[in-house]
Amino acid sequence: xxxxxxxxxxxxxxxxxxxxxxxxxxxxxxxxxxxxxxxxxxxxxxxxxxxxxxxxxxxxxxxxxxxxxxxxxxxxxxxxxxxxxxxxxxxxxxxxxxxxxxxxxxxxxxxxxxxxxxxxxxxxxxxxxxxxxxxxxxxxxxxxxxxxxxxxxxxxxxxxxxxxxxxxxxxxxxxxxxxxxxxxxxxxxxxxxxxxxxxxxxxxxxxxxxxxxxxxxxxxxxxxxxxxxxxxxxxxxxxxxxxxxxxxxxxxxxxxxxxxxxxxxxxxxxxxxxxxxxxxxxxxxxxxxxxxxxxxxxxxxxxxxxxxxxxxxxxxxxxxxxxxxxxxxxxxxxxxxxxxxxxxxxxxxxxxxx
Amino acid sequence: xxxxxxxxxxxxxxxxxxxxxxxxxxxxxxxxxxxxxxxxxxxxxxxxxxxxxxxxxxxxxxxxxxxxxxxxxxxxxxxxxxxxxxxxxxxxxxxxxxxxxxxxxxxxxxxxxxxxxxxxxxxxxxxxxxxxxxxxxxxxxxxxxxxxxxxxxxxxxxxxxxxxxxxxxxxxxxxxxxxxxxxxxxxxxxxxxxxxxxxxxxxxxxxxxxxxxxxxxxxxxxxxxxxxxxxxxxxxxxxxxxxxxxxxxxxxxxxxxxxxxxxxxxxxxxxxxxxxxxxxxxxxxxx
Numbered sequence: 292x293x294x295x296x297x298x299x300x301x302x303x304x305x306x307x308x309x310x311x312x313x314x315x316x317x318x319x320x321x322x323x324x325x326x327x328x329x330x331x332x333x334x335x336x337x338x339x340x341x342x343x344x345x346x347x348x349x350x351x352x353x354x355x356x357x358x359x360x361x362x363x364x365x366x367x368x369x370x371x372x373x374x375x376x377x378x379x380x381x382x383x384x385x386x387x388x389x390x391x392x393x394x395x396x397x398x399x400x401x402x403x404x405x406x407x408x409x410x411x412x413x414x415x416x417x418x419x420x421x422x423x424x425x426x427x428x429x430x431x432x433x434x435x436x437x438x439x440x441x442x443x444x445x446x447x448x449x450x451x452x453x454x455x456x457x458x459x460x461x462x463x464x465x466x467x468x469x470x471x472x473x474x475x476x477x478x479x480x481x482x483x484x485x486x487x488x489x490x491x492x493x494x495x496x497x498x499x500x501x502x503x504x505x506x507x508x509x510x511x512x513x514x515x516x517x518x519x520x521x522x523x524x525x526x527x528x529x530x531x532x533x534x535x536x537x538x539x540x541x542x543x544x545x546x547x548x549x550x551x552x553x554x555x556x557x558x559x560x561x562x563x564x565x566x567x568x569x570x571x572x573x574x575x576x577x578x579x580x581x582x583x584x585x586x587x588x589x590x591x592x593x594x595x596x597x598x599x600x601x602x603x604x605x606x607x608x609x610x611x612x613x614x615x616x617x618x619x620x621x622x623x624x625x626x627x628x629x630x631x632x633x634x635x636x637x638x639x640x641x642x643x644x645x
Numbered sequence: 646x647x648x649x650x651x652x653x654x655x656x657x658x659x660x661x662x663x664x665x666x667x668x669x670x671x672x673x674x675x676x677x678x679x680x681x682x683x684x685x686x687x688x689x690x691x692x693x694x695x696x697x698x699x700x701x702x703x704x705x706x707x708x709x710x711x712x713x714x715x716x717x718x719x720x721x722x723x724x725x726x727x728x729x730x731x732x733x734x735x736x737x738x739x740x741x742x743x744x745x746x747x748x749x750x751x752x753x754x755x756x757x758x759x760x761x762x763x764x765x766x767x768x769x770x771x772x773x774x775x776x777x778x779x780x781x782x783x784x785x786x787x788x789x790x791x792x793x794x795x796x797x798x799x800x801x802x803x804x805x806x807x808x809x810x811x812x813x814x815x816x817x818x819x820x821x822x823x824x825x826x827x828x829x830x831x832x833x834x835x836x837x838x839x840x841x842x843x844x845x846x847x848x849x850x851x852x853x854x855x856x857x858x859x860x861x862x863x864x865x866x867x868x869x870x871x872x873x874x875x876x877x878x879x880x881x882x883x884x885x886x887x888x889x890x891x892x893x894x895x896x897x898x899x900x901x902x903x904x905x906x907x908x909x910x911x912x913x914x915x916x917x918x919x920x921x922x923x924x925x926x927x928x929x930x931x932x
Binding site: 484485489491642 | 729
C-alpha cells in the first residue's frame with residue numbers, strides 16, 4: 292500500500308466533494324439537528340452568562356472562576372477594555388480583582404471589589420454571576436457560610452434530556468460523514484466504472500480503501516467537532532473528546548467501506564444503511580433512557596465511542612475513566628481492518644469480472 | 646519490431662463454469678499493432694483484463710515488458726495505458742483535472758496537459774467539465790488520459806466505436822504515431838476496415854480461443870479467392886465471367902479478356918477480414 296497514492300485519492304475526493312450533494316448533506320445535517328434540538332428544548336436563544344475578569348494580581352478567585360459551570364469566563368488585561376465590553380453588552384458582568392486582593396482579604400481588610408453589570412444583561416444572568424462571585428469571595432476569605440444549603444435534585448434524571456441527546460447528534464454527524472460519504476463515494480466509482488480506470492494504474496485496491504477511509508475520518512472529525520462546538524460541549528475536555536471522535540470516525544469509516552464494498556449500486560447502499568443504521572444507532576436509546584438495561588448497549592460496537600463521549604462531554608469524566616471502553620473500541624477497529632481488506636478483495640474480483 | 650512487449654503463454658480464465666478464455670498464447674512486439682478481433686463474448690475483454698492486471702489467469706503466464714503481470718502488477722501498470730470501451734471519466738472534473746489526477750497516480754508531476762490535449766484536439770476545452778463534452782470528445786479525452794504516463798504498451802478497447810469520422814480519424818492517427826514511437830498496441834475492434842488499416846497483425850478470437858493470428862495480407866492471400874471477375878459487353882447485354890488463377894487455361898482466358906474490345910470491368914476477388922473470420926469461425930463479428 293502506498294500512502295502517497297492514498298492521499299492522492301483522498302485529496303481528489305475532498306477537492307471534488309463540494310460538487311457532491313452528499314457533502315453538503317453531511318455538513319448541514321449536524322447544524323440542522325442541533326438547531327432542531329435547541330428549538331425543541333427552548334435553549335436556542337437562551338444565552339450563557341458571560342463574565343469578563345481582569346486579574347491584576349494572581350487571585351484564587353480568578354482560578355475558581357474558570358471552573359464555574361455553565362458560565363462563559365473570559366480574561367482581559369485592561370480594566371478600561373473590560374468596562375467598554377460590559378457597556379457594549381459583550382459581557383453580562385465584569386470583575387476587576389485588584390493586586391493583593393486575596394492578601395487584603397485574608398488579613399481582614401475589606402478590599403474594594405469592582406463588579407460591573409451590563410445594562411442590557413438579563414436579570415437571570417446578573418443574579419447567577421453576582422451570587423457566584425459572592426460565593427467565590429466568601430471561599431477565598433475562608434469564612435463559614437451563615438447557612439448550609441443542601442442541594443436536592445428533583446425531576447428524576449440527573450442529566451437533562453437535552454444533554455442526553457448529545458451522543459445522538461454526534462453519532463449522526465459522524466456516521467453520515469464517516470460512513471455514508473466513503474461508502475457512497477465507493478459505490479459511485481463502481482457505478483460509473485471510474486474505479487476500473489484507477490485500478491489499471493499503479494494504484495491498488497488497498498490504496499483506494501485507505502484514501503476513502505481517510506476522507507471519512509477527516510470529514511467525520513470535522514462534523515463531530517462542529518456538532519460539539521454548536522452544542523457547547525467541547526470545552527470541558529477537548530483533548531479527550533477529540534480522541535473519542537477519532538475512534539468514532541475510524542469505526543464509521545470502516546463500516547462505510549464494508550457497506551460500500553458490499554453494495555453494487557446506490558439503491559442497495561441505501562437499503563444496507565437503513566438496515567445497519569438502526570443497529571449502529573441502538574446504544575443512543577440506552578443513553579437517552581438510562582433506565583433500560585445498560586448491558587444490552589454494550590453488544591453494539593458504537594457503544595464504545597458513544598459511552599465515552601457521553602461520559603466526557605456531559606459527565607465531565609476524564610480520559611482515564613473511559614480507558615476500558617476506548618480500548619475495546621480501538622480493538623474493534625483493529626478487528627475490522629482485515630474484514631475491510633477481505634471485502635475490498637472481493638469487490639476487486641467483482642469489478643474485474645463485470 | 647523485435648523485442649516482445651507482450652508475451653502470453655497458455656492463459657485461461659473461467660467465470661464459474663463458463664470457460665471465457667481457453668489456453669490462449671500470442672506475442673506482440675514493440676512498435677507493433679495487434680488487432681484483436683472477435684464477436685461479443687468471444688473472450689477479448691477478459692483477455693485484456695488479464696493482461697492489464699484486472700483479472701488473474703487461472704493458469705498460464707503473462708509477461709509485459711519482460712515482467713510477470715501477476716507478480717509485479719503495480720510495477721507493470723506504471724508502464725501501460727488502458728483505454729476502456731466505457732467512458733469512465735470523472736464527469737464532474739474538467740479535462741485538466743482528469744489528466745492531473747491520473748498523472749498524479751503515476752507519480753508524474755510535470756505533465757504537459759495542454760500539449761497532450763492538443764494532440765486530441767481538446768486544448769481549447771481544457772477547463773470544461775467532461776460532463777459537457779460530446780461522446781467523441783469524451784473518447785478523445787479517454788485516449789489522452791491513456792497517454793499521461795507515456796506508456797510502452799497500450800491496450801485500446803474499441804477506441805473509435807460509434808465516433809464521428811473526425812474523432813475516429815484523430816484517434817487512429819494517434820495510435821499509429823504511438824506505434825511508430827515503439828509502443829506496442831493491442832487493439833480490439835469490431836471495425837474490420839479499421840483493423841485492416843491499422844494492424845500489423847490481427848488475431849481472430851472465438852469461443853475463448855485464438856483461431857488464427859497473422860498479417861492481414863497473409864490472411865487475405867491464404868483465405869481469399871485467387872480469381873478475377875470480368876464483365877464483357879455482349880449483343881444481349883452484359884456477360885460476367887470468373888477466371889480462377891489455378892485453372893489450366895487461366896492465362897489464355899485472362900489474355901483474351903484483357904485484349905477484348907468488349908471488356909467493361911475486371912476485379913480481383915480479394916477476401917475481406919470479415920469474410921475470412923466467417924469462414925474460419927462460422928459466425929460474424931456482430932454475433
